[in-house]
Structures are given as structure tokens and as C-alpha cells.
Amino acid sequence: MAYGRHESFYLRDKWLSKGMKAISEDSRFFYDKNGFEKIGLGKNMVRSLRFWLLAMDLMQDTKGKSHILTDLGKLIYKYDRLLQKNETVSILHYHLVRNNNDLATVFYWYFNIYKETVTQRTELKKSFRIWVKNHETKAVSENSLDRDIDVLVQLYTKNANENDPEDFIFSPFTKLNLIREDTSEEKNENIKKTSSNVEEIGLIPLYYVLLMYAQERDLELISLDEILDEELLWGKVFNLSKNKIIDALNKLTTHRKFALEYVRTNNLDNVKVPKIAPLDYLQYELNIEFDKGKL
Template sequence: MESLNILLLGIVTRKREGTKVAYGRHESFYLRNKWISKGLKHVDNNSTFFYEKDNFEKIGLGKNMVRSLRFWLTALNLVQEENKHHTLTPLGKIIFEKDRLLEKPATIAILHSELLLNRGDTATVFNWFFTKYKETVTTRAELKSAFKVWVEAKESKPVSEKSLDRDIDVLIQLYTKEADENDPEDSIFSPFTLLHLIKEERSGDKSELIRKNEVNYDTTNLTAFYYLLLRYSQNEKVELIQLDEIMSNDTLWGKVFNISKSEAIDILNKLATDEKYPLEYVRTSNLDNVKIPQITELEFLESRL
């Protein structure tokens, strides 16, 4: 009975207007280093891997971890499911071929942006924190309280507080769980810590501060920033994007990477000098527009990763 209660608390769903809203599908596990590589390899070899009873033995993870891995691969738009078969998405194929170990910060930044798209309402807490939650410095308790208030206003039926608590805990761990410097074999850290988007601080009285930071990026490699512009252009079927959109839209730089307007302008100026796909960045007194080349984000990524 106890295990059943845990399962019910861990996965909470509700149907509204034809969509399914979910919380806690990560099984309380943040994404571990090398999980992506393992998962993509097994799906590429066997489309029914996640439905096989001995899959946990084949991949060397616990049963709950395998279910968590399945969530992460889907939430990050690396794997898609149809009729109990999983296949790599176009993005998943590119990353599997070019950077399945997630060694390039640009790859991780792109996956972070894919997670925030919250496809199927399965990655709600991540989208909420970066695109809806306004505070840049808070405590873990305040964060949990604010998330519960937001969920209660959004949902017509009660959602388990324990499930929401675990969502916040996994959110923080995903972006802060670093490798043990004293253990070179440590592999339970999260690759997303390289982005430095969240910092957890402890004060003298041991209370925890959670700080939302701007993304850590290399000015000589702006692949992730260009990817987001191209994805937005393709999805919205627009050729011109305003600077204000880049800063305020939930899928673009200001929200996804938490950068300032001045930083965005600097990045746009650099992208305007791209050797193969230069942007046209036109600054006027009233409106700043960016003209996007007619290439898909996947075509671009294929040439850059």
C-alpha cells in the first residue's frame, strides 16, 4: 500500500481542454551525466526498449531510474513515442551522432531551451520557474510556496503537495548538482550545472538561497542563441523578430537564458558577422528588428555541432 501511495503522489495528472497536465514524472531523479548517451543508444538499437521487463538490467539502472530516463528523453525532445515504440526525434538523431555525451555547452543550452517548451505539459515546473516566476533571489521554502499557489490557481483539482515539493527539489538539483571534485569517477552530477542558471547558497543560519543567474556562455560559440531564433522563426512563420520579442517571449533569450537587453544586443551584433549565416540586425530609433535567414534550426545545428 505504501508503494502505491508513493506512485500516486509521484505522478499526478489532470485533463483539461484535451491536454494532460503532469507533475513528478521524473520519479524524483534529476538528469544524471551519461544518461542521455545510454538512453539514446538503447532506443536507437531497440524501439521497444522502455517496454521490456529487463530493460533496467540492460542499461544498468534501477527500475525507477529507467522510468525517469524515459521522462527526460521525452521532455528534452530527444525521443518520441508511438504505439509503444520509441524513436529518436530529428534533434535526438543530431545529438546522438554529434554530441551524445553532452560535452559541448551549446548542446546543453539547447536541451535546456527544449525542456522549457514543456511539450505535453510534462515539464511544468521548469517552464514555470524560468518563464513565469519573477523573483531572481528566493529561498527553497518560498519557491515551493509560490509554485503551489500558481498550481492551485491553474488546476481545478488538488495536486499532491509532496509531488510539487519534489518538482522543486528536482528543478534545483538539475541545475546545481555538480561533480565531486575529489572523485574523478563521480558520474551522478547533472550536465545542466554547466549553464550556471541556478545557484544555491547557504547563509550562516543554514537557510538556503536560490539565485536565478544569467546563462554561462562562450561569446565565440553562440550556436544555442542562433538555434532559438531559427526555431522561433520556423514555428511562428516569421522572418523578422523584434528585439523586445527576444527579451520577453517565453521561448527566446530573455526568459530562457535570463540575459539582459545589452547582452542580447552584443550577441546580435556578433551573429550579424556569422561567416555562413549572417543575421541582418537593423537598429532604428523606435524599433530594432532582426531578419532571420531561411534555414531551419535543425539544418543549422547539423552544420554547427
């Protein structure tokens, strides 16, 4: 597990676009000592950008100190590198909380493991420190863990300053409305997991998540209870309630080409997932959206 790789910077708007463009033009960009000057970011920010690209499965290391875009990265770069669509951000959020590269432990923990829906920041930090202590063989700096929590909250709550039109330092992940930060009567910060509307998340990323889950576990049927309660599925990843999950599943049963099917076995409601590779499905949907002129 890894901590603090973000250099205390949450992901800024347009950063991923800058990073993917740089890698497309020069695979050794992140090993170039003067790369920060070419991209217009500080040295620490460039290191942070490298972390975000790797943590979201947009970029991968290759032999010989270089990087290339992943197949997912190529799709995002081609169709929506400015992250204008909520669907794109939802997909990146999913890959972040998957912690596939073992770089984004705090994001995996908060959405998949941590059960509290409302907590104060101090208690949230304490819970994360305890969990890490119970799962790590070596001691981890508490300051590093606290910064992980701060960046987690900022990534999902840092909006542009409405009173300052020149303030462009905001996170594209705020559009998902997955976390809200409120000030309580005791002037402590309450951190809340919030349940977005299915429309805010998008049906495309929800279907993509189901396909990823089914493919990795070689499943054909996924139960409604799993979708609600299992790690890396809708209830955990997107804070979705059972009613919202059922609403989304009903809409996906009328998909134009890859319709889900309801199957009832052993008194359990299951959905039958088509055999299609997740990235092939994503390519299909993005092509249609592109043809419509939406991307």
C-alpha cells in the same frame, strides 16, 4: 500539465547516451521488464530516463508500445551524445523549458513565468504550488510539486564531489551556470537565477532558439525587446541581460552564411531572421564542428 514524472531523479551524466543507444538498438526498450538490467540502472531510474528523453524532445512515442529518436535526438546522438559541448546542453535546456510534450511544467514555469531572481527554497515551492493551483482544474499533490522544485534545483546545481574522484553522480546541466544555490545567514537555501556568459551558452543554440521562435510564429522580424522579455527567448530561457543579448546579436550579424540583419522600424530595434529550418541550421553547424574535430 504533468508533475513528478522524473521519479525524483535529476538527470545524471551519461544517462541520455545510455537511453538513446538503447532506443537505437531496440525501439521497445522502455517496455522491456528487464531493460533496467541491460542498461545498468534501477527500475525507477529507467522510468526517470524515459521522462528526460521525452521531455527534451529526444525521443517520441510511436504506435505499438515503442519509441524512436526524434530528428533532434538523431543529431545529438550522432554528434555529441555524451554532452561534452555546452552548446548541446543549452539546446536540451531550451527544449526542456519549452515543455513541448507537457511533461516539464516546473521547468517551463521557473524560466518563463517566475519573475524572482533570488528566493529561498521554501518560498519557491510555495510560489509554484500557488501557480499550479491557479492553473489546474484538479488538485495536485503538494509533495509531488515540492519534489519538482527539488529536482529542478538539482538538475542545474548538482556538481561532482571534488573530494571524491569516484563520485560521478552529477548533472551535465551544471555547466550552463543558470542556477546557483547558496546558504544564507539564517541557514536557509537561497536559489538564484544567474546570468551565464554568451560563451558558456554558445552562439549556435542562441541562433537555433531564434529560428525556432520565428518559424513557429511565422515571423521575419524579432524585436530586441521580445528577445529580452518574451517567453521562450533568450532573456527568459538563459537569464541573459540586455547587454549580453546585444553582444550575441552583434556576433551573429557576422555569421559566415546566415548573418542576422538589424532593421529599425517604428523606433524599435529588430533583427531579421533568415528563412532556414532550425534543424537544417543545426545540421549545418554540427557538420562544421564535426569537421573541425571539436565534436
